[in-house]
Amino acid sequence: MNHHPTEPQETIVTDMPDRPALLKRWRPRGAVWLAAPAVLVLLLALAYPLAIVVVRSFTDPAPGLDNYVWFFQSAVNRTVLQRTFVVAAWVTLVSLICAYPYAYAMTIVGRNLRLALILCVLVPFWLSGVVRTLAWVILLQDSGVINSFLRGLGLPPVKLIRTLPGVVIGMTQVLLPFMILPIYSVMKGIDTRLLQAARSLGAKPWRAFLQIYVPLSLPGVYAGAIIVFILSLGFYITPALLGGPRSILLSSLVQNQVLSLLNWGRGGAMGVVLLVATFVLLAIAAPLMRQKHSSTRREA
Amino acid sequence: MTASAGAAIEIRKASKRYGAFTALNDIDLHIRPGEFMTLLGPSGSGKTTTLNLIAGFTDISSGTLEIGGRSVTGLPSHKRNIGVVFQHYALFPHMTVGKNVAYPLTLRGIKGDDREKRVKRALDMVKMADFAHRYPNELSGGQQQRVALARALVFDPPLLLMDEPLGALDKKLREWLQLEIKRIHRELGTTFVYVTHDQEEALVLSDRIAVFNGGRIEQIGTGRELYDHPATLFVGRFIGDSTVLRGKSEAAGDGTVMTIGGQRIFAQGRLPGEARPVILLRPERVGLKRPGADALTGENRLSGTVTEAIYLGSGSKYEVRLADGTIAVVRSPLGATDFAIGDTADIAFLPTDLTLLPDDASADVTLT
DSSP states (O other): OOOOOOOOOOOOOOOOOOOOOHHHHHHOOTTGGGGHHHHHHIIIIIIIIHHHHHHHHSSSSSSSSSHHHHHHOOHHHHHHHHHHHHHHHHHHHHHHHHHHHHHHHHHHHHHHHHHHHHHHHHGGGGGGGHHHHHHHHHHHHHSSHHHHHHTTTTTOOOTTTSSHHHHHHHHHHHHHHHHHHHHHHTTTTTTTTTHHHHHHOOOEEEEHHIIIIHHHHHHHHHHHHHHHHHHHHHOOOOHHOOOOOOOGGHHHHHHHIISSSOHHHHHHHHHHHHHHHHHHHHHHHHHHHGGGGOOOOOOO | OOOOOOEEEEEEEEEEEEOOOOOEEEEEEEEETTOEEEOOOSSSHHHHHHHHHHSSSSSSSEEEEETEEEEOTTTTGGGGGGGEEOOTTOTTTSSHHHHHHHEEEEEEEEHHHHHHHHHHHHHHTOOOGGGTTGGGGGOOOHHHHHHHHHHHTTTTOOOEEOOOOOOOTTTHHHHHHHHHHHHHHHHHHOOOEEEEEEOOOHHHSSSSSEEEEETEEEEOHHHHHHHSOOOSSHHHHSSSSOOEEEOOEEEEEEEEEEEETTTEEEEEEEOOOOOEEEEEEOGGOEEEEEOOOOTTTEEEEEEEEEEEEEEEEEEEEEEEEEEHHHEEEEETTTTTTOOOOOEEEEEEOOTTEEEEOOOHHHHEEEHH
């Protein structure tokens, strides 16, 4: 074979294969109106009240930044704001630790077991949050199931109800599905044959897992962490029922201002602070989620 | 990428069972150092199972497997130091081309300039050095497979395994990459074991070919040996085009006489034992002639009708329906008499230009 053939040009499919123009272009005008009911509900039930809250935080009782000055001057408010973020961070971390192996298990077990695991994730969705939280009250209280069990073993009781750990445990249970499902959906798309390839190149099994599998699962981890963290920041029922005076979160303060003291301005200001903090966080997290390899750009 | 001595592989009485299913049934395979060995067969014939056993992806059920004179039974794949190229490329999507190729070096504690140099050399070898900073999804299939080849060779393994590496590529690219793989094999001296179901690919690439069927090896030999002297009907039919003639046969001296559609054929040689013989004809060894014309001494003739005539440039290819319904394939050289579809014609061949084989009904079933 003395001649040197040149590389043939490979055609790269960058778009859908050609289809009849009629089919490709079938986008009836006015299709956007299909979204109208949802948009209407969002406008009426979310955008309008939110606008009112924002406006009143600057105008009630008098125009100006008084409500914000009051919020940040109060040591209690600052402590509660900080505590809200710390609790959200703990809930996110504990959820992640529980969800990652669970989601991984879902990808490797057989079909029936996988269905059972999915069911375990989804069943809590079908129960009201109040009912679930009351169940935790029964489990966690001083004379509850956990402490009875500890007493039975001759161990000292632990204080869980009306403490931050109790709140974190309850919130984690409620929010766990929001961590498991995004991680699982990314994991089930990972080609496990890549691990076989890594092993053939000389990687021990755990190393192949850490260097190949874990990085490829990160988009799901980021998505789940952001959802859980943001939901945690605004959580109300669970912390209110499981927490005590020393574990009040921002949502309880808002409720107190608005419903008990009828102080819409201050309550609104707290809501706006939480909203802005959430946006800042999202802005920081966004570059993390942008995965270079997931770009669809292709060059010949 | 230093020219390292390739490793020999010695497989003896190896079987692989999955529950009640026997994927590999008592095979013996010896691969010489530096050899290009192709495992050829239809899907489910055991060729990929054999590759997986060598790679360490699956354990042998019984028998022995030695690589480079050392038994590797129980040795996990990451300790075998074997390069593997997969049909699905298996590049790590979160690493650039450069990082992918550097990965096996990093695992071996090779760092800095040395690693950079070796990555560069490996990518140069597959003509992908300009793509080191790209991500795999920015490359075409052929480019990805070249990177995968560089990654499997960058750590100088004595043995490279390839599992249908060109299966997902189009024909033109496949032919070009076949020549590239052949060139790289020549340059490195590494032992290559290549799995394919494409017999033409096997003929282009290999020093020797092992033909798999139903979990067994039917025959091991060079492409020429397999084509000219197939040991079984399966091999004869799997490698190249062929015509199989079946009929009532009887011994005649040191030869065999077969009656096909009322016409008698004489074949040199006899099959040992009780096996029912069939005749295998290669298209180039058969002539197409006007009925009754141009007879040579001792020539066999079977009359039929031309059902297909294809002009190939270097000659013509015909399909002829014989009296008993068999379709015979004939390839005539340039300058031979032309025939058109519908013409009556004789196929003509000498008693020595054929292969007498024991009949095997499974050879037909497996191919369709």
